[in-house]
Amino acid sequence: MKLDLAIEELHRSENHLAGVLLAMSDRHKADHEVFHVARDIARWSQDHVQRLAAAGQEFGLDLDPEPKGDPTVLEKARQKASDLMGRSSAPGLLLLADLRHVYREASGVSLDWELLAQAAQGARKQELLQLAKRCHPDTLRQVRWANGKLKESATQVLVG
Amino acid sequence: MARTDRIAEPWGTRTPYGPGEEWPTRVDVHLADGLTEDDVDRWEQSASILHSNGDGLDIAVKDDRIVGVRGRAVDRVNHGRLGPKDLFGWQANNSPDRLTTPLIRRNGKLVETDWDTAMDAVVGRAKELLAEQGPSAISFYTTGQLFLEEYYTLGLIAHGGIGTNHVDGNTRLCTATAAAALKESFASDGQPGSYTDIDSADVIALYGHNMAETQTVLWTRILDRLAGPNPPKVICVDPRQTPVARHATVHLAPRPGTNVMLMNALLHEILANGWIDAEYVKAHAVGYDELVQRVEDYPPELAAEICDVPVAQIREAARIIGTAERLLSSALQGFYQANQSTAAAVQINNIHILRGMLGKPGCGILQMNGQPTAQNTRECGADGDLPAFRNWSNEEHVEDLARVWNIDPMDIPHYSPPTHAMQMFRYAEEGSIRFMWVQATNPAVSMPELGRMREILAQDRLFLVVQDIFLSETAQLADVVLPAATWGEKTGTFTNVDRTVHLSEKAVEPPGAAKPDLDIFLDFARRMGLKDKDGRPLVKWSTPEEAFEGWKECTRGRPCDYTGLSYDKLRGGSGIQWLCNDEHPDGTEHIYVDGQFWSAPDYCESYGRDLVTGAPLSPVEYKAMNPSGKAVLKAAEYLPPHEVVSQDYPFQLMTGRTLYHFHTRTKTARAPQLQKAAPEVWVEMSASDAADRGFAEGDLLEVSTARGRVEAKLRISGIRPGAIFLPFHYGYWDEPSGHEPDGKRGRAANELTITDWDPASKQPIFKTAAAAVRRLAKADGPSAAPTTTGSRPVVDGVPPTTGGPAAMSTETLSTETLGTEEIATVAGGAR
Numbered sequence: 007m008k009l010d011l012a013i014e015e016l017h018r019s020e021n022h023l024a025g026v027l028l029a030m031s032d033r034h035k036a037d038h039e040v041f042h043v044a045r046d047i048a049r050w051s052q053d054h055v056q057r058l059a060a061a062g063q064e065f066g067l068d069l070d071p072e073p074k075g076d077p078t079v080l081e082k083a084r085q086k087a088s089d090l091m092g093r094s095s096a097p098g099l100l101l102l103a104d105l106r107h108v109y110r111e112a113s114g115v116s117l118d119w120e121l122l123a124q125a126a127q128g129a130r131k132q133e134l135l136q137l138a139k140r141c142h143p144d145t146l147r148q149v150r151w152a153n154g155k156l157k158e159s160a161t162q163v164l165v166g
Numbered sequence: 167m168a169r170t171d172r173i174a175e176p177w178g179t180r181t182p183y184g185p186g187e188e189w190p191t192r193v194d195v196h197l198a199d200g201l202t203e204d205d206v207d208r209w210e211q212s213a214s215i216l217h218s219n220g221d222g223l224d225i226a227v228k229d230d231r232i233v234g235v236r237g238r239a240v241d242r243v244n245h246g247r248l249g250p251k252d253l254f255g256w257q258a259n260n261s262p263d264r265l266t267t268p269l270i271r272r273n274g275k276l277v278e279t280d281w282d283t284a285m286d287a288v289v290g291r292a293k294e295l296l297a298e299q300g301p302s303a304i305s306f307y308t309t310g311q312l313f314l315e316e317y318y319t320l321g322l323i324a325h326g327g328i329g330t331n332h333v334d335g336n337t338r339l340c341t342a343t344a345a346a347a348l349k350e351s352f353a354s355d356g357q358p359g360s361y362t363d364i365d366s367a368d369v370i371a372l373y374g375h376n377m378a379e380t381q382t383v384l385w386t387r388i389l390d391r392l393a394g395p396n397p398p399k400v401i402c403v404d405p406r407q408t409p410v411a412r413h414a415t416v417h418l419a420p421r422p423g424t425n426v427m428l429m430n431a432l433l434h435e436i437l438a439n440g441w442i443d444a445e446y447v448k449a450h451a452v453g454y455d456e457l458v459q460r461v462e463d464y465p466p467e468l469a470a471e472i473c474d475v476p477v478a479q480i481r482e483a484a485r486i487i488g489t490a491e492r493l494l495s496s497a498l499q500g501f502y503q504a505n506q507s508t509a510a511a512v513q514i515n516n517i518h519i520l521r522g523m524l525g526k527p528g529c530g531i532l533q534m535n536g537q538p539t540a541q542n543t544r545e546c547g548a549d550g551d552l553p554a555f556r557n558w559s560n561e562e563h564v565e566d567l568a569r570v571w572n573i574d575p576m577d578i579p580h581y582s583p584p585t586h587a588m589q590m591f592r593y594a595e596e597g598s599i600r601f602m603w604v605q606a607t608n609p610a611v612s613m614p615e616l617g618r619m620r621e622i623l624a625q626d627r628l629f630l631v632v633q634d635i636f637l638s639e640t641a642q643l644a645d646v647v648l649p650a651a652t653w654g655e656k657t658g659t660f661t662n663v664d665r666t667v668h669l670s671e672k673a674v675e676p677p678g679a680a681k682p683d684l685d686i687f688l689d690f691a692r693r694m695g696l697k698d699k700d701g702r703p704l705v706k707w708s709t710p711e712e713a714f715e716g717w718k719e720c721t722r723g724r725p726c727d728y729t730g731l732s733y734d735k736l737r738g739g740s741g742i743q744w745l746c747n748d749e750h751p752d753g754t755e756h757i758y759v760d761g762q763f764w765s766a767p768d769y770c771e772s773y774g775r776d777l778v779t780g781a782p783l784s785p786v787e788y789k790a791m792n793p794s795g796k797a798v799l800k801a802a803e804y805l806p807p808h809e810v811v812s813q814d815y816p817f818q819l820m821t822g823r824t825l826y827h828f829h830t831r832t833k834t835a836r837a838p839q840l841q842k843a844a845p846e847v848w849v850e851m852s853a854s855d856a857a858d859r860g861f862a863e864g865d866l867l868e869v870s871t872a873r874g875r876v877e878a879k880l881r882i883s884g885i886r887p888g889a890i891f892l893p894f895h896y897g898y899w900d901e902p903s904g905h906e907p908d909g910k911r912g913r914a915a916n917e918l919t920i921t922d923w924d925p926a927s928k929q930p931i932f933k934t935a936a937a938a939v940r941r942l943a944k945a946d947g948p949s950a951a952p953t954t955t956g957s958r959p960v961v962d963g964v965p966p967t968t969g970g971p972a973a974m975s976t977e978t979l980s981t982e983t984l985g986t987e988e989i990a991t992v993a994g995g996a997r
């Protein structure tokens with residue numbers, strides 16, 4: 007049984023996605039909705055990290071329940087820079103690139119949850135299946151956010 | 167006939183009535199000094215414009231000047247009553263500092279010019295930018311104060327003619343969440359409630375809605391029920407001790423920013439006790455299981471801790487709401503301008519769906535509007551929606567609109583939701599919007615974070631057109647200023663929150679060269695040479711009545727069907743509620759009767775959004791969720807506010823309004839009685855917070871946030887500890903500096919607010935900013951805040967707010983019109 011591998015991979019990819027969302031948030035401080043929503047939904051991934059760490063114990067995994075932090079000084083510097091940059095038109099293209107990146111990362115995490123759910127079903131691991139059922143919808147919402155925001159922002163950036 | 171000081175007694179004399187009875191008539195009149203009704207040359211039919219209630223009134227005219235107003239006894243909305251802003255606000259029309267000629271910026275200064283020069287400049291710049299960049303450079307920021315005919319024309323010009331997606335109104339600040347919440351639950355805008363629900367409700371729940379100050383006449387209706395036999399119970403959710411709170415059976419004063427937590431706990435209790443109409447839910451709603459699962463995580467004990475409200479109060483409120491037989495709910499800015507606004511407002515809808523309390527007398531939801539014509543901004547496609555509740559993501563709806571307008575569907579931008587106001591200002595900030603036409607609103611005072619807003623508006627690269635009746639703070643920053651006519655100087659219709667359509671007749675000529683907004687739009691369309699696909703003029707009307715007829719065609723078969731209305735039908739009697747067509751010639755009191763909704767996938771206005779991320783649902787997702795057009799029970803998780811208190815900023819700042827003023831006081835400060843009642847800005851703090859710091863009533867304080875500083879005198883009020891309140895009306899136009907703070911500190915509350923908005927409704931958050939307070943000087947007397955309202959003092963020694971002889975107005979009770987003596991129960995003022 008390789009369920010531990012699936013859990014470990016998800017723990018890694020959720021941690022990574024949280025980091026991607028937070029870094030993106032910092033880069034777009036002047037785009038207020040992106041700044042705030044990216045932070046709000048990064049929290050979902052951080053929550054998943056904790057839950058996965060707890061679930062991993064049964065499979066002999068010792069995963070860190072603390073989501074990977076973002077160095078605060080760097081964070082502040084990024085925010086300041088993005089706030090100052092926010093008055094020019096360059097951040098528009100960067101925003102599209104970042105949303106595209108989030109979309110791809112979150113889609114990967116979504117696939118990882120599907121894999122875990124399939125495996126949990128096969129192995130009759132009810133708790134693990136419940137975990138997937140609880141967390142996977144959050145991931146899909148992250149995917150839809152990136153997609154929706156990309157659509158909404160693309161025209162003005164590319165045509166404006 | 168009684169003479170009453172309507173500043174001291176904003177709600178006037180009680181006319182008590184019982185459940186199911188007709189609300190008695192009371193005709194309120196105020197005329198210019200020394201005049202009686204016999205002196206008036208003529209009366210012109212209209213309705214009120216300084217709030218959203220839609221009180222029917224007649225404008226008194228003498229020697230071709232407006233000299234007063236009289237409530238219309240026949241009108242279903244007010245039965246003759248008027249509020250203080252109705253009674254006194256008309257005086258602003260006659261103000262000597264009205265804009266009477268266009269202005270244009272020359273060498274950095276605004277100078278007088280003629281219409282040709284001004285419009286050539288506007289049209290010239292628009293054409294230049296269309297050629298250089300295309301429609302994405304052009305934006306329109308309109309209001310909730312024009313007429314239906316004007317919005318519809320503007321929507322046609324902007325969406326169908328220019329082809330820009332950047333059209334929104336200041337309704338984004340006041341009513342966007344009302345529309346969004348209705349779209350989430352019922353997949354379409356349109357109020358389920360009717361004001362007549364007050365007549366028979368046994369429980370009235372007001373969520374973040376200080377109705378006593380925002381819709382005084384509607385609150386008068388509730389006061390009259392409270393003074394009569396078998397009065398309703400009132401539930402109030404508000405962190406301040408408002409007049410509503412003082413009349414409440416249960417007053418919940420949650421910590422700002424925690425509305426969703428509170429609502430989920432109420433739903434938790436309602437579900438746990440089985441206070442639901444299971445059959446109704448099964449037959450008419452989707453999403454039940456998800457809602458049950460979600461609110462399981464929100465027991466009252468948790469909410470009590472997070473919201474800082476006693477758990478017994480939450481249970482008691484849930485019991486009253488859960489066992490109501492006829493439940494009326496309303497919501498306003500305490501929910502709409504707060505953290506997670508749409509999610510919170512949707513939970514109110516959920517209560518009504520769960521309890522089957524829709525579409526019958528006494529059972530209504532009023533997701534309120536803040537402005538008189540905000541409903542029309544939404545209906546007519548001037549606010550980030552397509553006209554007549556058409557769905558921008560439904561190709562067939564766009565094709566149908568293109569048919570009505572006789573243009574190609576590709577000419578109507580629908581690649582994404584229409585750009586909301588906050589995003590428009592962001593595009594202007596980064597430089598991709600280069601032309602902004604602002605009408606009848608004042609973003610330089612009303613938008614959040616004014617330091618940022620002034621920087622955006624003052625940019626050289628932004629061509630700013632302002633169309634208004636006074637030289638507002640925003641107008642002072644404009645490149646071109648267009649002088650407009652206002653209420654009483656032009657004809658048109660508008661619709662209030664309970665779907666009542668009123669006709670407002672032209673009573674007098676506008677001053678100088680000022681023009682009706684409709685005429686300005688028509689002139690723009692003509693000069694731009696906007697054409698339909700056959701090469702004929704795009705806009706096919708030249709008068710308000712023709713525009714109304716055009717609008718009727720646009721609404722045919724849509725939820726807001728106006729085809730049964732006409733100017734003639736609206737003349738003489740009461741306002742009429744849409745839906746009004748051949749089938750319903752007298753209008754429609756209740757929509758959603760018997761669980762019939764407008765939410766079928768091919769008919770609905772909106773597929774909804776994710777309440778946390780704001781991502782729109784795709785047509786496919788919506789069809790899978792709600793294939794047969796039911797109501798949608800939409801669950802939401804609680805998220806803490808984005809800005810929380812800290813050691814440096816220990817208070818939660820809320821901004822809001824007072825009864826006596828409207829918006830940025832452009833009109834109300836020019837009505838002497840209103841201005842005197844609330845002459846200057848104040849800040850409210852609880853008695854315990856003031857005592858902790860040794861502050862006293864009237865001390866001059868500095869309120870600061872990470873964004874700015876304001877100075878204001880302290881009013882120690884019934885606000886909850888930890889929260890402070892600033893009214894948002896006060897800007898700079900009547901200060902020496904003109905449009906910005908003079909020196910270090912301002913007086914506009916929005917110097918302090920945060921740029922952050924609800925991702926679903928895009929309404930900015932004005933109810934949670936972390937703030938610090940320090941004393942600048944000790945009091946030399948109490949603050950000038952009104953004592954009649956939410957700012958009522960809790961310490962002695964503050965003189966009561968009165969209006970004196972200038973505020974005396976007449977009240978004629980219905981019994982008198984029948985020739986009897988004044989009824990014995992008349993007590994005067996609120997009970």
